[in-house]
Amino acid sequence: MIADCRLTGSPARVGLRANMNSDLDRLIELQRLDSAAHSAERRLAEEPERQKAFEARIEAVRQRVAAAKERLADNQNARRTVEKDVAVHQGRLSKFRDQLMAVKTNQEYQAMQKEIEFAQAEVKGLEDKILEWMLEADELTSLVKRSEAELAAEQKAVDADRRTMGAELSDLKALVERLAGERTTIVAALDAQALAVFELVARRRNGVAVAEARDGICTICHVRLRPQVFNNVRRNDQLIQCDSCQRILYFVPAAVPATSDKVSQPAQ
Ligand SMILES: [Zn+2]
Structure with missing residues (x-):
């Protein structure tokens, strides 16, 4: 999803991308690599x-x-x-x-x-x-x-x-x-503390240490976040863990920026 932000060129998203905490960015990528590796390993084990x-x-x-x-x-x-x-x-x-x-x-x-x-x-x-x-x-x-x-x-x-x-x-x-x-490359660039949190949560949560927060809810454990926590998560500029499942939260901005609502209303 981060790669998509980079490619769309929408001003709102580019702005957010610039604010993105680079460790959070790397953790999301790390999760993608680990999940892909887990499913490959599972298939191999069959x-x-x-x-x-x-x-x-x-x-x-x-x-x-x-x-x-x-x-x-x-x-x-x-x-x-x-x-x-x-x-x-x-x-x-x-x-x-x-x-x-x-x-x-x-x-x-x-x-x-x-x-x-x-x-x-x-x-x-x-x-x-x-x-x-x-x-x-x-x-x-x-x-x-x-x-x-x-x-x-x-x-x-x-x-x-x-x-x-x-x-x-x-x-x-x-x-x-x-x-x-690819994992080795990501890990080398990652803050040691961020990696430690990721590894700890991954061990406890069946290999999934990162979760998207959407509509104020952690999309994996489905627990509602406190409004202030969700507001902070929306900025994607720090590592925030879900109070309930401890997964590291990130936010994917909507495709249509809130400021251009009136321009993009579809005619019904
Ligand atoms: Zn959660």
């Missing part, structure tokens, strides 16, 4: 969480692949078991057919015939089941292929997102370094 989220994305698809493969393996095992049962029943069938040749009485023949019919029905039922397993195996095989393709695609997408994040993180690291350099 890297492990973001890496975990990438892993989780891949793991979710990997699990779908594993589940599809497991279903296919179960299907194949079940089918093999039924195929063994079929072999057993077919063994019995051929034994019965051999015995059929050797029966002596009609009664024996009919009994044997019943056994054969029963075994044939068993085999037929099992073969139907095998066919079902085979159809399901086709579906499961294509499910495995689809989920493997999904895994490859997700891996690719995650790799791209990782590269994007890598670029973002190196930009942030460069920003943090640049901000630290």
Whole structure:
């Protein structure tokens, strides 16, 4: 906001700028640098969480692949078991057919015939089941292929997102370094006592040691300032702390100077 004052060229603002306490000016800039650095650091600190989220994305698809493969393996095992049962029943069938040749009485023949019919029905039922397993195996095989393709695609997408994040993180690291350099310059020019107050308040107030006062109120803690205090803050020529939150207060003059009200009234 101070840079804006410098650029507008409005006489009222230039006048105020000239009155601006230079330490206050520097503290406002210091706050801007610190706040930018904090948010960059916070974003950098999120890297492990973001890496975990990438892993989780891949793991979710990997699990779908594993589940599809497991279903296919179960299907194949079940089918093999039924195929063994079929072999057993077919063994019995051929034994019965051999015995059929050797029966002596009609009664024996009919009994044997019943056994054969029963075994044939068993085999037929099992073969139907095998066919079902085979159809399901086709579906499961294509499910495995689809989920493997999904895994490859997700891996690719995650790799791209990782590269994007890598670029973002190196930009942030460069920003943090640049901000630290600018901070060093500001701190070197700053009054030691002013800096000490700033650091103390920043430590106690979650890194924010400077607050705008507007309409007689501290805009961060929202406590109303005493009129005399606000009048002093408006001059921006000394370091004044909020009685309530202890933040160092500054005032941003209105865009339209109070003296030119009658000139700039918009026609309604
Ligand atoms: Zn306050």
